[in-house]
Amino acid sequence: xxxxxxxxxxxxxxxxxxxxxxxxxxxxxxxxxxxxxxxxxxxxxxxxxxxxxxxxxxxxxxxxxxxxxxxxxxxxxxxxxxxxxxxxxxxxxxxxxxxxxxxxxxxxxxxxxxxxxxxxxxxxxxxxxxxxxxxxxxxxxxxxxxxxxxxxxxxxxxxxxxxxxxxxxxxxxxxxxxxxxxxxxxxxxxxxxxxxxxxxxxxxxxxxxxxxxxxxxxxxxxxxxxxxxxxxxxxxxxxxxxxxxxxxxxxxxxxxxxxxxxxxxxxxxxxxxxxxxxxxxxxxxxxxxxxxxxxxxxxxxxxxxxxxxxxxxxxxxxxxxxxxxxxxxxxxxxxxxxxxxxxxxxxxxxxxxxxxxxxxxxxxxxxxxxxxxxxxxxxxxxxxxxxxxxxxxxxxxxxxxxxxxxxxxxxxxxxxxxxxxxxxxxxxxxxxxxxxxxxxxxxxxxxxxxxxxxxxxxxxxxxxxxxxxxxxxxxxxxxxxxxxxxxxxxxxxxxxxxxx
Amino acid sequence: xxxxxxxxxxxxxxxxxxxxxxxxxxxxxxxxxxxxxxxxxxxxxxxxxxxxxxxxxxxxxxxxxxxxxxxxxxxxxxxxxxxxxxxxxxxxxxxxxxxxxxxxxxxxxxxxxxxxxxxxxxxxxxxxxxxxxxxxxxxxxxxxxxxxxxxxxx
Numbered sequence: 001x002x003x004x005x006x007x008x009x010x011x012x013x014x015x016x017x018x019x020x021x022x023x024x025x026x027x028x029x030x031x032x033x034x035x036x037x038x039x040x041x042x043x044x045x046x047x048x049x050x051x052x053x054x055x056x057x058x059x060x061x062x063x064x065x066x067x068x069x070x071x072x073x074x075x076x077x078x079x080x081x082x083x084x085x086x087x088x089x090x091x092x093x094x095x096x097x098x099x100x101x102x103x104x105x106x107x108x109x110x111x112x113x114x115x116x117x118x119x120x121x122x123x124x125x126x127x128x129x130x131x132x133x134x135x136x137x138x139x140x141x142x143x144x145x146x147x148x149x150x151x152x153x154x155x156x157x158x159x160x161x162x163x164x165x166x167x168x169x170x171x172x173x174x175x176x177x178x179x180x181x182x183x184x185x186x187x188x189x190x191x192x193x194x195x196x197x198x199x200x201x202x203x204x205x206x207x208x209x210x211x212x213x214x215x216x217x218x219x220x221x222x223x224x225x226x227x228x229x230x231x232x233x234x235x236x237x238x239x240x241x242x243x244x245x246x247x248x249x250x251x252x253x254x255x256x257x258x259x260x261x262x263x264x265x266x267x268x269x270x271x272x273x274x275x276x277x278x279x280x281x282x283x284x285x286x287x288x289x290x291x292x293x294x295x296x297x298x299x300x301x302x303x304x305x306x307x308x309x310x311x312x313x314x315x316x317x318x319x320x321x322x323x324x325x326x327x328x329x330x331x332x333x334x335x336x337x338x339x340x341x342x343x344x345x346x347x348x349x350x351x352x353x354x355x356x357x358x359x360x361x362x363x364x365x366x367x368x369x370x371x372x373x374x375x376x377x378x379x380x381x382x383x384x385x386x387x388x389x390x391x392x393x394x395x396x397x398x399x400x401x402x403x404x405x406x407x408x409x410x411x412x413x414x415x416x417x418x419x420x421x422x423x424x425x426x427x428x429x430x431x432x433x434x435x436x437x438x439x440x441x442x443x444x445x446x447x448x449x450x451x452x453x454x455x456x457x458x459x460x461x462x463x464x465x466x467x468x469x470x471x472x473x474x475x476x477x478x479x480x481x482x483x484x485x486x487x488x489x490x491x492x493x494x495x496x497x498x499x500x
Numbered sequence: 501x502x503x504x505x506x507x508x509x510x511x512x513x514x515x516x517x518x519x520x521x522x523x524x525x526x527x528x529x530x531x532x533x534x535x536x537x538x539x540x541x542x543x544x545x546x547x548x549x550x551x552x553x554x555x556x557x558x559x560x561x562x563x564x565x566x567x568x569x570x571x572x573x574x575x576x577x578x579x580x581x582x583x584x585x586x587x588x589x590x591x592x593x594x595x596x597x598x599x600x601x602x603x604x605x606x607x608x609x610x611x612x613x614x615x616x617x618x619x620x621x622x623x624x625x626x627x628x629x630x631x632x633x634x635x636x637x638x639x640x641x642x643x644x645x646x647x648x649x650x651x652x653x654x
Contacts, residue, residue: 055647172555176517179524179548186541189534193541194527224584225577227617392628395613396635398588399606402595403643403651410650412596419592423585424516431505431513449544453537461538 004134011358014059015366023056023064024363028370031071035078036382037393038085042072044219046333047211048400050340051407058341058356063363065337069330070122070367073310074375077114078383081302082107089274090309093281097294097301104297108241113299114306115375116243117255121307122368124259125266125314129321130361132267133350136322140347143323145455146465150475152448155269155325157479159437167486173433177441178448180205187446188453200413207336209405209418210442214435215329216401217422220394222429227390241376251303254284262308266315269325269440276315280308314364320345321357324447329436332443506570510563514556521552583616595652602653607636 014020034045046068053061076091081098094114101110143151156178160170183194184204195201248255258280265276284304285294294301316327324346326332338345343353350357375382405418425435459465466472504510524545534540591609599605610632618624643649 051649052647168555168559172517172552172559175548175552175555176520179521179545179552182524182545182548188537189541191531191541193531194524194545196527221581221585224581224617227580228576391617392614392631395584395610395617396631398584398591398613399610399635399639402592403639403649406595406652407643407649412592412652415592415595415652419588427513427516431509433513445548452544453539456539457537 004130007134007354007358008130008362010355011360011362012366014355014359015063015362020060020063020359020363021366023060024067024366025370027064027067028071028367029374031068031073032075032371032374032382033071033385034068035072035075035088036385037388038079038083040393040397041088041215041219042069043211043329043333044216044397045072046330046337047208047215048397048404050208050211050333050337051404053337054340054407058338058343058353059359061337061341062334062356062360063367065334066360066363067367067370069334070310070313070364070371071374072330073313074115074118074306074371075382077118077306078111078379081110081114082383090277090312091305092274093277093305093309094302096281097296097298097305100295101297101299101302106297109299110297110302111375111379112241112243113247113251113302115241115372115379116248117251117258117303117306118310118375119368119372120248120255121259121262121310122313122364122371124256124307125263125311126361126365126368127314128263128267129314129317129364133318133321133357133361136318137347137350140323143347143471144465144469145451145458146463146469146472147475148451149448149455150466150472150479151323151325152444152451154475154479154482156437156441156444156448157482158269159440160434161482161486167483169431169433170437173428173435174437174441176428177438177443178445180210180438181442181445182449188450200411205417206408206414207339207443208408209414210421211333211336211439212401212405213418213421213423214425214439216397217418218425218429218435220397220401221422221426223390223394241379251299254300254303255307258284258304258307259311262311263315265308266312266327267318269319269327274309276312277305277309280304310368317360317364321349321360323347324349326440326443329439332440335443504566504568504570505563507563507566511560514559514563517556518553521549521556525549525553580617584613587613587616598652598654600654601640602651603636603640605636605653606639607632610635 015024030045030049031042034040035042046065049065049068053064056064072088073090076086076088077094077098080086080091080094081102084095084099086092086095098110098114101107156174157171160174161167181204183201185192185202192202261280261283262276265279281294281301281304284300285291288294288298288300290298312328316331319325319327320331320334324335324344326335335345338356343349343356401418401422402415405414406412408414425438428438429435455465456463466476528542528546528549531540531542533542587609591605594600594605595602611628614628614632615625618628640651643651
């Protein structure tokens with residue numbers, strides 16, 4: 001514990017250095033702004049910012065991105081409350097009660113509850129991040145290749161099974177992401193594969209152009225299709241933005257419960273903020289003495305949704321730091337950011353780059369305070385950004401997508417990759433294939449394959465340790481249960497429907 | 501009951517996925533087996549591609565058998581999306597062949613794209629021209645002089 005606290009002090013020292021602090025504030029503000037503009041997401045912002053981080057020191061780069069992560073999850077609550085348009089997918093549940101409350105003449109109160117809940121969720125999950133990341137990373141050092149392989153296998157099945165859409169589409173998206181990561185010289189054997197004898201593919205498809213394509217370009221195409229949508233608007237109000245102490249106490253139990261749910265959901269690989277807020281909202285509604293008020297402007301509904309979605313941020317950073325497994329799509333992008341700076345996330349991260357880890361943890365804390373201050377001070381102005389005409393904004397973002405992809409290695413090949421994956425991502429989304437598993441599959445596949453092949457080399461080609469080593473077996477069993485459970489559920493539903 | 505995706509979209513996307521996986525599967529045919537390790541470079545992509553093809557075929561069969569109501573996507577934005585894609589394709593092609601400077605290509609691209617989206621409304625065009633020039637020339641200046649990043653184009 002002493003080492004953790006001293007590490008945290010060191011991290012806070014790094015974050016409060018003038019340049020790093022500037023980047024935390026900048027990242028949080030940009031995250032809030034982008035989160036508040038419907039159609040733009042935190043993943044898009046972070047993917048587009050990655051190229052600029054090449055030129056920063058690693059600490060500045062990660063604190064900037066963490067600030068964006070925290071800000072973007074929170075910024076979405078403004079449009080969810082005032083426009084019934086969730087700024088990011090994780091704010092969907094907030095629209096159910098935030099908008100009715102705003103329509104009923106209490107927009108300041110609705111936003112104030114959301115801001116306070118977001119802060120509470122961020123702080124609750126941050127405490128778990130601080131306390132769990134190091135012990136979990138120490139535990140993870142016991143993992144051999146088969147444990148890692150089965151852990152990633154479990155993560156992939158989990159991501160596919162809880163993503164939007166059905167399990168099979170989630171699995172196809174995840175496997176496609178894995179396949180797309182395979183062209184290039186195979187690092188285990190030095191053998192070129194899937195390169196079509198084309199030298200440009202020897203280095204494989206890079207993460208950044210694929211990310212920008214899948215998250216930014218495909219989103220822009222979807223947004224252009226949606227340009228005609230009319231927006232109902234409620235004006236913002238300053239009254240009620242700062243929650244009095246008695247309200248913090250009154251909603252304390254809900255904040256704590258939803259914060260715990262959000263943190264736990266965040267820890268599960270790849271599940272993300274949307275699911276966290278849905279589970280917390282449903283749980284709070286089920287426990288409420290007045291469930292009928294939910295969906296009509298319930299304070300508890302706003303608190304549950306916003307606490308949980310912000311709590312997933314800290315939760316999702318735990319497996320990233322401790323094991324190198326992304327807890328959400330944005331965490332997959334953060335892994336990319338770390339790798340750009342030659343930092344490999346995983347159990348050894350505390351030893352090899354302890355300063356960067358504690359800077360990330362400290363940035364998560366500081367970004368939550370910055371978020372609280374910025375949201376209370378400027379929600380009215382930020383709300384106006386939602387009316388920036390998207391007809392002007394979207395083409396400008398495409399230009400930045402081109403710059404971001406080209407800036408990686410100064411080759412047009414990466415721009416073409418971005419464009420092609422923009423179209424592929426758009427097509428997948430139209431058919432309701434979740435994009436989260438695709439990106440996480442792309443990031444995790446090289447590690448998964450490397451672990452499997454290392455394990456097989458150690459055992460002379462046998463996979464028996466997968467069944468004889470307890471941790472590997474446990475991950476494998478969970479993966480099988482996660483795979484079979486939805487199918488059994490579907491079969492039982494169909495049988496019940498046929499019987500009825 | 502949740503609406504299902506338009507079967508034409510469902511089948512089209514599944515076919516796209518199958519084609520990508522099939523190309524990958526075909527490309528792995530000549531990869532030699534591993535010489536110093538048991539697995540080699542081919543089995544993982546082969547297994548991945550094979551699983552994708554099997555599951556995507558399952559999705560096609562399901563799309564054909566599903567009788568739930570179809571969610572018809574709105575069609576009004578299709579022309580705009582097509583135009584933006586086409587203009588972006590031309591913009592990237594122009595940069596590929598370095599037809600002129602990044603600033604000029606970007607300014608032209610933004611005028612045409614934003615103009616298309618606002619139907620070249622005369623009252624708004626001065627603003628569009630100004631925005632396009634600021635983004636085009638401004639980003640060239642900022643990225644090449646401040647961030648010292650190369651940009652595509654001459």
